[in-house]
Amino acid sequence: MSKRFAVILAAGQGTRMKSKLYKVLHPVLGKPMVQHVLEQVKEVGLDEIVTVVGFGSDKVKELLGEQTKFVIQEEQLGTGHAVIQAEELLKDKKGTTIVVCGDTPLITKETFKNLCEHHEKEGAKATILTAQAPNPFGYGRVVRNDNNEVERIVEQKDANPNELLISEINTGTYCFDNEALFAALKEVSNDNAQGEYYLPDVIEILKNKSEKVTAFLTANFDETLGVNDRVALAQAEKTMKLRINEQHMRNGVTIIDPENTYISPEVLIEQDVIIYPGSIISGDSIIKENAIIGPNSEIKNCEVGKDTVIKQSVATDSKIGERVNVGPFAHIRPDASIGDEAKVGNFVEIKKASIGKSSKVSHLSYIGDAEVGNNVNIGCGTITVNYDGKNKYLTTIEDDSFIGCNSNLIAPVKVGKGSYVAAGSTITKDVPSDALSVARARQTNKEGYASRLKNKLKDKE
Template sequence: MKKRYAIILAAGQGTRMKSKLYKVLHPVLGKPMVQHVLEQVKAVDLEDVVTVVGFGSDQVKDLLGDNTKFVLQEEQLGTGHAVMQAEELMKDKKGTTIVVCGDTPLITQETFEKLFEHHEQEGAKATILTAKAPNPFGYGRVIRNDKNEVERIVEQKDASPEEQLVDEINTGTYCFDNEALFEALKGVSNNNSQGEYYLPDVIEILKNKSEKVSGFQILNVDETLGVNDRVALSQAEKVMKLRINEQHMRNGVTIMDPENTYIHADVVIEPDVVIYPGTTIGGNSIIRENAIIGPNTEIQNCEIGEDSVVKQSVATDSKIGKRVNIGPFAHIRPDANIGDEAKVGNFVEIKKAELGKGSKVSHLSYIGDAQVGSNVNIGCGTITVNYDGKNKHLTTIEDDAFIGCNSNLIAPVIIGKGSYVAAGSTITKDVPSDALSVARARQSNKEGYASKLKNRLQDKN
């Protein structure tokens, strides 16, 4: 097999996006477009990948790191000019080079592989990735001869009325014999209205040399969508969303409403998970089998164990064990570790805390910077008072403790194993194991005082 290479064109600023963010860094399902492209093309076992960067180059380099080499296109003078910037790194290499735009996030590894194979089997010097477009207006048309060979590419503005009826379009992705590509680029001129060097001109140069040019037609035109504005970005998001959701459903996941469920590309979901509408699962999340997620739930970079339920809640950068019940309206903040069979109920916030097996925080509580043991019951309205205005402090609640409602645990403090904290207490000192701690003002009842108070208020009115 011939050696294979890739050049990713990612230098354009993308003015039509009307954004401060560099175009190819706009995310599709949580991942920047250019990262989608790089990951899919690299999966085809390449010798080298070169990414052409321009405006915002440092951000792209930071994102892609050592997964590609970089060259800089200081002036954006067309796609041909962009490829020329890779000449020093690529010109002497023998093999096949694919050229793809960094704003085409939907092209899959399978399509790249098929394009390479077709190009090499045909023995072509260039192969154009083409597609049948329901509305080809604005695209370059691929004109074939009576032998179905590619004759030329005609841009919309130059196409005759007959050529404008052609619905096979140039997608902007190509395979080239690498040496032929850089030799032909020497003949590309910028003698056009835009003063730019166009990569499709290489096709005409090769045809004039009687070199073979082929076309490989992709069946799914959606893959070739180029994102140049926010409308196209939303279209790409929709296509990617349904593609990912369909893959999960075919792998045994129940997604009640795929149109309203957003699962990012790197999420792992095991069979027999059920996902309700309005749910977003992002980052490197892992959802184990038989879990139930949603509705209206947001999960980011979390592992959720078998048979757990998370409904109408937000969880970020945390681990949730098996048979856990979370929500509705819970907030699991970063570095939480929720043990098996635990419960986190409505309007509970957990942050940088460990909740042991079988422990319960059922409602209206804040547990932050805490180490909570097993089988602990934390009553409604409990707060671990972790912040003194400068530093965060740890609250430790040992196994089998019971925390009464509306308790304030002033950290650093330890609540001993099996101890009780009476409702309404403000705990400032450690509570020994098997102790009852009552830390509240003594109740005082003033007989008949309520009537006097009411009369006094009426007199003022």
């Protein structure tokens, strides 16, 4: 197989986005557009990737890192001018070069592979990725001759009435013979209304030299969408969302309302998981079989075990075991580990803490920087007081302990195995195993005091 290269065009400022954020960094399902493009195109088996960047390039470089080489297009003088910036890196190399825009996040690896294979099988100097557009207005039309060969690309403004009826459009993605590409680019002129160098002009140059130019017609017009404004960004988000959701449903996942469920591409979900509306699952999350997510839950970079239920809750960068119940309205913050059969109830916040098997934090508690053993019951309103304004300290609660309601555990502190902490206690010293700790003022009742106080207040009126 010949060598393969890619040039990703990512230098446009994207003025129509009306944003301070560099256009190709706008996210689709939580991931920047240009990252989607790079991850899909590299599946073709590329020997080298060159990304053309311009204004705001530092952030693109930071995002993509060593996955690609970079060249700078200092002036925005058209797509042909952008590609020629990669000449120093690619000009003398033999093989196939894919040219793709960084604002086309929906093109799949399968389409890139099929495009390359078609191009190489046909022995073409250039191959255009085309699609049948339901409404081709605004797109360049692909004009074919009587032998169904590509004759030229004609832009909307230059098309005659017959050409305007053509529905096969140029998507702006191409395969080229690498050497032929850079040779033809030297002949591209900027003699046009915009004074720019257009990549599609390479097609006409090659045709005039009797070189073979083909088209590969993709079956899915939607995946060729280029994102130039916020409306198209929303369309891309919806298309990718439904594509991913359909894939999961065909793999045995129940998604109650696909229109209102958001799952990022990296997420792994096993069979017989049920996802209710309003849920967002992103990052490197893994949802194991028979789990129930939602409604209105947000899960990012978490592993969720079998048969676990997470309702109306947020979980980030954590591991949640099997047969766990979370929520409603719980917040599991980074570096938490929830053991099997545990419960994290309503209005509970867990941060950088491990909760052991079958332990329960049922409601209205904050457990941070803590190690909680197995079969522990933590009563309503319990707080691990982990921060003194400068440093954070660990609270340890050993197996089979019982923490009464409205308790404050002042870290660093340890509650021994099988011990009890009385409701309303503020614990500042370690509690021995099997002990009862009571740390509160003794109750005093003053008979008749309430009546005297009320009369005193009346007299003041």
